Amino acid sequence: MAGFIPDEIVERIRDECDILDLAGRYVHLKKKGRYYFGLCPFHSERTPSFSVDPEKQIFHCFGCGAGGDIYTLKMNLENLTFAEAVREIANEVGIAIPDQNEAEGDVSHARRKKSKILEALDLAAKFYRYVLQESVYGTKARDYVASRAFSPKVQEEFQLGFAPGSWDSLWRFLTRRGIDEAVLQEAGLVMPRQNGRGSYDRFRQRLMFPIHDTQGRVIGFGGRVIGEGEPKYLNSPETPLFNKSRTLFNLHRARKAIRQKQEVVLFEGYVDVITAWQAGIHHCVASLGTSLTEEQALLIRRNSENVIICFDADSAGEDAALRGLDVLKKQGCSVKVAQMPSNTDPDDYIRQYGGRRFGKTLWRQPFR
Numbered sequence: 001m002a003g004f005i006p007d008e009i010v011e012r013i014r015d016e017c018d019i020l021d022l023a024g025r026y027v028h029l030k031k032k033g034r035y036y037f038g039l040c041p042f043h044s045e046r047t048p049s050f051s052v053d054p055e056k057q058i059f060h061c062f063g064c065g066a067g068g069d070i071y072t073l074k075m076n077l078e079n080l081t082f083a084e085a086v087r088e089i090a091n092e093v094g095i096a097i098p099d100q101n102e103a104e105g106d107v108s109h110a111r112r113k114k115s116k117i118l119e120a121l122d123l124a125a126k127f128y129r130y131v132l133q134e135s136v137y138g139t140k141a142r143d144y145v146a147s148r149a150f151s152p153k154v155q156e157e158f159q160l161g162f163a164p165g166s167w168d169s170l171w172r173f174l175t176r177r178g179i180d181e182a183v184l185q186e187a188g189l190v191m192p193r194q195n196g197r198g199s200y201d202r203f204r205q206r207l208m209f210p211i212h213d214t215q216g217r218v219i220g221f222g223g224r225v226i227g228e229g230e231p232k233y234l235n236s237p238e239t240p241l242f243n244k245s246r247t248l249f250n251l252h253r254a255r256k257a258i259r260q261k262q263e264v265v266l267f268e269g270y271v272d273v274i275t276a277w278q279a280g281i282h283h284c285v286a287s288l289g290t291s292l293t294e295e296q297a298l299l300i301r302r303n304s305e306n307v308i309i310c311f312d313a314d315s316a317g318e319d320a321a322l323r324g325l326d327v328l329k330k331q332g333c334s335v336k337v338a339q340m341p342s343n344t345d346p347d348d349y350i351r352q353y354g355g356r357r358f359g360k361t362l363w364r365q366p367f368r
């Protein structure tokens with residue numbers, strides 16, 4: 001048994017959690033009468049048959065028959081047991097569950113492992129942030145950030161950090177705080193040394209961009225080299241928490257604006273997103289250094305049908321934009337490809353002309 005939770009607590013959590021909020025985090029919902037409809041997260045479809053009834057606090061899919069309450073929804077969306085789903089939602093709505101009855105089952109083991117990896121990633125983000133803000137090792141990175149004209153506020157919002165050039169500064173910082181070597185390796189933060197003794201930091205001499213899940217928890221990093229070094233951008237490897245093809249940079253922050261505007265701007269790079277955000281364009285996300293995957297397109301489609309692809313105005317950028325256009329259209333999106341002046345990156349353009357003019361440039365293109 002993976003943790004007994006008293007019925008009255010299960011009910012209290014149910015009262016606190018609105019199924020519309022929960023479903024809305026995964027599915028783009030539109031109101032129709034007293035129900036809300038969206039594309040079902042449990043089967044592939046083009047026309048919405050997934051419905052949410054906010055009065056009864058239940059969901060039902062007319063396509064595949066999936067249905068139930070907040071707990072069924074959470075269990076199915078994230079592959080959790082009932083007890084795990086209750087705990088996760090309890091966490092989100094801020095209700096404490098007494099822990100003493102928890103058994104040592106495999107499931108709770110997996111959950112504990114996941115939460116340790118999350119803790120390691122969160123601490124790593126704080127370490128990198130500290131180095132960028134305070135440490136002498138962060139000087140060059142601070143110069144780079146200044147050259148991009150990122151305001152202190154936006155740096156804080158995006159938790160920008162710096163991984164110093166040393167081989168083991170993060171490793172030392174985290175192991176001293178009692179985080180296991182194995183957890184650090186699974187989090188993708190360090191790599192085992194070839195001689196089998198200890199680990200070394202994966203990210204060195206890089207400006208660090210934390211990547212979050214839809215709940216705003218750090219699940220990975222993108223690192224841009226500062227000074228010499230290859231590759232220019234390095235991402236976290238695939239981990240139990242981080243799946244590149246199913247993640248979009250900035251989605252958790254942008255989602256509200258995306259739903260309000262019913263439009264997404266898709267960029268290639270983290271820097272484009274941050275520059276746009278600073279200029280007041282909040283409905284923007286980026287793919288993670290690879291070409292747009294079907295899963296990412298589906299993720300976009302669940303939040304809005306209308307997408308503006310805004311990639312670099314060079315031949316590589318144009319090719320990537322056309323590939324992205326195909327993938328998005330296959331998922332039923334209406335797509336515009338923004339035309340930047342040649343050899344201009346979106347972030348250069350925004351810094352030079354501002355968010356307003358950038359928006360006007362974008363919106364002049366017809367949807368395809």
Ligand SMILES: [Zn+2]
Nearest residue numbers: 040043061064
């Ligand atoms: Zn369905």
